[in-house]
Amino acid sequence: MFLHGTSRINDAGHLEIGGCDVTELKAEYGTPLYIMDEQLVRRRCREYMDAFAASGLGFQVAYASKAFSVMAMCRIADEEGLSLDVVSDGELYTALQAGFPAERIHFHGNNKTPDEIEMALDARIGCFVVDNFTELELLQAIAAGRGVTVNVLLRVTPGVEAHAHHAYAATGQTDSKFGFDIGNGSAFEAVQLASAKENLTLLGVHSHIGSQIFETEGFEMAVERVADFARRVKNELNISFKVVNLGGGFGIRYVEGDTPLQVSEYVAAITNAVKKYFAGIGESLPEIWVEPGRSIVGDAGTTLYTVGTSKNIPGVRKYVAVDGGMTDNPRPALYESKYEALLANRANEPVSETVSIAGKCCESGDMLIFDVELPAAESGDLLAVACTGAYNYSMASNYNRIRRPAVVFVQNGQSDLVVKRESHGDIVANDLVPARMTKQAVTK
Structure with missing residues (x-):
């Protein structure tokens, strides 16, 4: 993955943005996480x-x-x-x-x-x-x-x-x-x-x-x-x-x-x-x-995911799934947009396989990246996708009632939360149930 702005690989072999180790950002804010340089x-x-x-x-x-x-x-x-x-x-x-x-x-x-x-x-x-x-x-x-x-x-x-x-x-x-x-x-x-x-x-x-x-x-x-x-x-x-x-x-x-x-x-x-x-x-x-x-914020943004499951289809491809997808980045589905990525917690390790990154939505089209070379990804690894600062947060949705990610700004070793991760309560905050649908209502 091409490193933009202040991004670098630190001595621990972790991706660092704005002087902040992304493994520490994950521990504090969770994933998926939008990180802005x-x-x-x-x-x-x-x-x-x-x-x-x-x-x-x-x-x-x-x-x-x-x-x-x-x-x-x-x-x-x-x-x-x-x-x-x-x-x-x-x-x-x-x-x-x-x-x-x-x-x-x-x-x-x-x-x-x-x-x-x-x-x-x-x-x-x-x-x-x-x-x-x-x-x-x-x-x-x-x-x-x-x-x-x-x-x-x-x-x-x-x-x-x-x-x-x-x-x-x-x-x-x-x-x-x-x-x-x-x-x-x-x-x-x-x-x-x-x-x-x-x-x-x-x-x-x-x-x-x-x-x-x-x-x-x-x-x-x-x-x-x-x-x-x-x-x-x-x-x-x-x-x-x-x-x-x-x-x-x-x-x-x-x-x-x-x-x-x-x-x-x-x-x-x-x-x-x-x-x-x-x-x-x-x-x-x-x-x-x-x-x-886009040219102001696009390459300043990185989305951090946690790797979950994988599926290998011999002779076809290997799928590696992350805890986000088209709900936080619909651009691949809309525009066939291409991205680069790396394992952010094992950034210095040599690549060993070609995989395709799948999102967690119940859609066959929820694919973030096809055919990216990575070290063998394991559950719990962190995947960083570069250049997600433009139109990703803006287009994010609650499809499958998935909560939209948090956004942090990083600079000089400091991280600041600028958008809180949605809660389950946020998901239903505007829902209303008509009185006729209450448990006490009897339909005849």
């Missing part, structure tokens, strides 16, 4: 901030909280000077409870409910990213009813198909559930409508082309097409975009063969393209916003 998270935040500062352009780096949304992460984003992208009332509530400045919150989503819009207006968030004509009218009506004016970006699809790992990770093409299409004219119509709304202040546009992208060509092409659109808007409507949000999608290394660029390379490509293609469109270049999520 706080130092690496902060380093990634600073890489983005420093790279944009060096460009000379105005900018905002908004952490895409859908990747991993807990109050402690919102605190880190605030402390590092980032803005925040939310896509639901739950993510917004998390940010507000963490004390994140509302003026640096951007609200995304293709189907914001009236209640979510009301909540965001109550909080006085900084910007709505409007996704469709229905939302445009709804937001105007609610804002007008309150007598307030709100900042908006219009999400546009530039017709760029990113080289994403999975079709569901590509969002910038014409056939997408997101945004106003530039090619068919709906984006231009949206600009006309939004600019005429008395209670909406049109800041500019938003474009997101996909996820887990390892090259810059897609971003550069998106900038060119958005700039062409901005030039038409300026020439025909005399409207200038003050802000251009180019989304996220910056890739990370999950397994050997993944070839992400350095943060500075992505940022340089984007900012250079903006300087090239937006030159002369308005009096000044637009402020650039981006929304990294």
